[in-house]
Amino acid sequence: xxxxxxxxxxxxxxxxxxxxxxLRRTVFQFLSRELERTQFWxxxxxxxxxxxxxxxxxxxxxxxGKSTLCMALAQILAPDEGQVVVEGKVAPLLxxxxxxxxxxxxxxNIYLSGALMGYQPSEMKEMAGAIAAFAEIxxxxxxxxxxYSSGMRARLAFAIATCIEPDVLIMDEVLSVxxxxxxxxxxxxxxxxxxxxxxxxxxxxSAPTIRGLCNVAVWLHKGEVRDxxxxxxxxxxxxxxxEARPSAxxxxxxxxHDPAL
Amino acid sequence: MISTIAALWGRRDLIHTLAxxxxxxxxxxTFFGYLWWVLDPLMMTAxxxxxxxxxxxxxxxxxxxxxxxxxxxxxxxxxxxxxxQSIDVVSRSEGLVKSFSFPKAVLPISLVISNQVLFVFAxxxxxxxxxxYRFVMGAQLRPLAATWALVPLLVVVQLCLALGGxxxxxxxxxxxxxxxxxxxxxxxxVWYLSPGLxxxxxxxxxxxxxxxxxxxxxxxxxxxxxxxxHLMGGYRDCIMYGNMPDxxxxxxxxxxxxxxxxLGLWVFQNQERKFAKLx
Numbered sequence: 007x008x009x010x011x012x013x014x015x016x017x018x019x020x021x022x023x024x025x026x027x028x029l030r031r032t033v034f035q036f037l038s039r040e041l042e043r044t045q046f047w048x049x050x051x052x053x054x055x056x057x058x059x060x061x062x063x064x065x066x067x068x069x070x071g072k073s074t075l076c077m078a079l080a081q082i083l084a085p086d087e088g089q090v091v092v093e094g095k096v097a098p099l100l101x102x103x104x105x106x107x108x109x110x111x112x113x114x115n116i117y118l119s120g121a122l123m124g125y126q127p128s129e130m131k132e133m134a135g136a137i138a139a140f141a142e143i144x145x146x147x148x149x150x151x152x153x154y155s156s157g158m159r160a161r162l163a164f165a166i167a168t169c170i171e172p173d174v175l176i177m178d179e180v181l182s183v184x185x186x187x188x189x190x191x192x193x194x195x196x197x198x199x200x201x202x203x204x205x206x207x208x209x210x211x212s213a214p215t216i217r218g219l220c221n222v223a224v225w226l227h228k229g230e231v232r233d234x235x236x237x238x239x240x241x242x243x244x245x246x247x248x249e250a251r252p253s254a255x256x257x258x259x260x261x262x263h264d265p266a267l
Numbered sequence: 268m269i270s271t272i273a274a275l276w277g278r279r280d281l282i283h284t285l286a287x288x289x290x291x292x293x294x295x296x297t298f299f300g301y302l303w304w305v306l307d308p309l310m311m312t313a314x315x316x317x318x319x320x321x322x323x324x325x326x327x328x329x330x331x332x333x334x335x336x337x338x339x340x341x342x343x344x345x346x347x348x349x350x351x352q353s354i355d356v357v358s359r360s361e362g363l364v365k366s367f368s369f370p371k372a373v374l375p376i377s378l379v380i381s382n383q384v385l386f387v388f389a390x391x392x393x394x395x396x397x398x399x400y401r402f403v404m405g406a407q408l409r410p411l412a413a414t415w416a417l418v419p420l421l422v423v424v425q426l427c428l429a430l431g432g433x434x435x436x437x438x439x440x441x442x443x444x445x446x447x448x449x450x451x452x453x454x455x456x457v458w459y460l461s462p463g464l465x466x467x468x469x470x471x472x473x474x475x476x477x478x479x480x481x482x483x484x485x486x487x488x489x490x491x492x493x494x495x496x497h498l499m500g501g502y503r504d505c506i507m508y509g510n511m512p513d514x515x516x517x518x519x520x521x522x523x524x525x526x527x528x529x530l531g532l533w534v535f536q537n538q539e540r541k542f543a544k545l546x
Contacts, residue, residue, distance in 0.1 A: 019544060077543065081368040084540035096368065104362035109292035118288060121281040122367040150295075 009093050009174050009205040010056040010079055016087030017049040017074050048074040049229045050087070056174070056205045056222075061196075063220030063237050064209040065244055070226040072209045076100055076178045079207055094173025097123055101178070103151070103159040112138070112147040112154070112162055119166045133169050140195070141165035142188075161188060168195050175199060176207045193219065217241045268529075271536050274370050281369060285377035290384060308389035311344065312337040312396075319464045329466075330407045331400035334507055337393050339463030339499040345386035346429050346495070347454045349379055353433035354440035354447045361546045371539040372532065375433040383426050390418070390506075397507055412509025421501050421512070424521045428494055431527020438534045441545050461495040494520035 049071040056062050056079075064072045077083040078090055080098035105119045116137055120130035138147050141161040143154075151159060167175060175196075196206060196219060210216050216223055216237055223240035225233040233240045275282070294303045316333045329335045356374045357364060364371065397410035440446050462470065470490055475483035490496060497516030504510040 077365070082365065083543050098366055098368070100366045101362070104366035106362075107288050107292060109295050110288055114288070114291075118284050121278075121284040122363060122369060124278070124281075124369075126280055127284075 007058050007093070008055055009058055009060075010054075010090065010207070012052055012054050012079065012088065012090045014088035015049060015052040015075075015078055015085050015090060016047055017071075017078055017083055018045050018086040019048050020045050047229050049078065049226075052088075052224075052226075052231055054224055054231070054234060056207060058203040058205055059200060060222055061200055061206045061208060061220040063216035063223035063241070064207065064226065065211075065213070065216055065223060065241065066226035066232075069228070071229040072226055073100070073178055074229075075224075075226065076176050076207065076209060079174075080176045092174065095124060095170075096174045096176060097167040097170060097172035099163065099167040099175065099177045102163040104163075106151045106159065106163070108152040109150055111150055112141075112143055115151055115162070116166055119163070120170065123167075123170065123172070125170060130170075137162070137165045137169045140169060140191075157185070157188075164192055168192075168199060171199070171202070171204065174205045174207065178209045179211070213241050213245055268532060268536065271370070271372070271532055275372055275376065278370060278373055282373045282377045282380065285373060286380040286384070289377060289381035304385055304388045305392045308337065308341055308344075309392050309396075311340055315340060315464065331397065331404070331507065334393065334396045334400055334408070335466075335503060336464060337396060338502040338506060339461065339495075341386060341389045341393060342425060342498055342502055343458055343461060343463055343495060345382050345389075346425065346432070347458065349382045349429045350432050350436055350454060351447070351450060352378055352382075353437040354450060356433075356437050357441050357542055358546045364543055364546050370535075371542050372434060372535045375437040375531075376430065378437075379426065379429045379433045382429065383422070386425075387422065393506065408507050409509030410507065414505040414509050414511065417505045417512060418502070421498060421505065421517065424494075424517055424524060425498060427521060427524025427528060428498075431524050431529075431531050434528065434531025435534055438531070438538050441538070441542055457493060457495070460490065461493055462499050463495075467496060467500050491516070494523050 052071075052075065054062070064075060066072050074083065076098070077100065078085055079092070080096050080100070081090060081092060082098065082100075105122050106115045107118060110118065113134060116134050117127055117130050120133075121127070141158070141164075143158055143162060146154065146158065151162075154162070167177075199206060206219075208216070208220060220237040222235070223237040224231055225240050225244050233243050294300050297303060299306060312333055315336050319336070353375045356378050357371060360374050363369075363374075394410065397408055400406040401408045401410050436446065436450070471487055475486055497513060497520050501512035501517050504512040
């Protein structure tokens with residue numbers, strides 16, 4: 007069964023996405039008709055499908071549109087073109103601990119994150135124990151999150167997103183957190199989710215991660231799909247392409263357009 | 268519109284959780300903790316009473332001027348705080364807006380609820396103050412009258428006004444960051460144009476002809492468009508004097524609030540999809 011389907015998906019940003027969106031500037035742009043010229047497509051003509059049990063890997067250089075794709079699939083960004091249809095509950099894990107209130111305790115934040123993803127407090131109550139155990143935070147659960155190390159925050163966020171067993175788990179570049187032990191544990195947790203026919207969307211720079219965990223992959227380049235198909239093939243082509251490129255400026259390309267920055 | 272309301276109702280657990288976390292984070296790690304919920308309003312009242320009452324002598328004819336000030340001040344502060352916090356509530360919640368998919372209207376709604384809870388708690392020291400003036404100072408008040416039963420009605424009217432305003436301003440605030448600076452002054456003007464520190468009768472009796480070379484003939488009707496002109500008097504009637512409030516005025520304020528909520532939800536419905544890109 008198809009869990010996520012994206013058709014001709016396009017997301018457009020204005021270049022002037024600065025934090026200070028001043029009245030003066032908006033009026034100025036409106037008068038000078040500069041508005042149309044200062045827009046670019048972070049994602050365009052993306053068509054893909056995620057079925058139950060699929061693990062879709064998203065690969066590409068900085069600024070390729072990977073984070074924007076995650077946000078669009080998680081229905082955080084409304085597409086400007088095309089459409090996204092999602093069946094079931096989505097757990098977005100885009101930046102670890104973004105939904106946390108730093109003044110509240112770990113336990114309180116379990117309920118907050120759950121509510122953000124659409125789960126009832128009673129449902130979260132059943133899972134709170136399992137989440138605390140998986141995150142290995144111990145007695146710090148009753149301390150405010152501001153006192154946590156970044157590793158503890160990341161573990162708690164990962165534990166919440168995976169213990170609730172969402173229909174789709176969307177992860178943006180978050181597997182690299184934590185020590186080796188936790189990384190191993192989180193990978194085996196993902197394999198468990200896959201066995202239970204949950205779908206996962208996974209963004210990673212690391213070709214071995216994509217090859218090891220994903221069965222399908224999409225290679226994005228400058229907002230468009232360069233290749234889409236079985237993970238092994240897509241990753242092989244991506245690696246060949248990377249080898250062939252002049253190595254200079256590899257990481258920096260298009261960085262100015264990366265909406266995640 | 269119906270679907271927007273239904274979606275919000277479906278996320279009432281989220282609204283509840285956010286409202287509770289707003290309340291919890293405010294005075295966490297302070298020495299007095301939740302005691303600030305009653306200390307804050309008392310201190311505010313003390314400041315205004317001293318500055319206005321003793322220096323200018325405005326409250327000479329009031330039997331219990333501090334209680335008189337507190338009635339207006341609590342209602343206004345709750346409203347003004349809600350509005351000014353709502354302007355940047357979406358950008359302050361950037362982490363949530365960019366990481367989760369939820370109806371964004373839950374942010375201003377939970378803000379309104381937590382501020383209303385604080386307001387209801389602030390009524391406790393107000394009641395105590397009225398009792399003090401009645402039984403210790405022997406002032407002509409009726410703080411134990413049956414009109415207390417009408418206070419929840421006034422609270423609901425005020426909730427509607429705050430909700431309508433918070434929905435609209437939280438949306439506009441995403442697009443125009445200048446709004447915060449502008450509203451600081453607008454709110455201050457409306458406060459002094461409300462009968463918070465003086466009785467309404469003083470405005471209605473006064474003669475402004477010739478002031479600033481303007482024609483003031485319509486001033487009273489414009490003044491009465493401010494819902495707080497009715498609401499503040501309503502609180503005083505119910506809580507201090509034991510009189511029936513002016514139901515026509517309260518009804519007008521209620522209608523204004525309902526229209527505000529409708530407009531606010533409509534604006535949200537059309538604009539909230541842009542939020543994740545703009546904050």
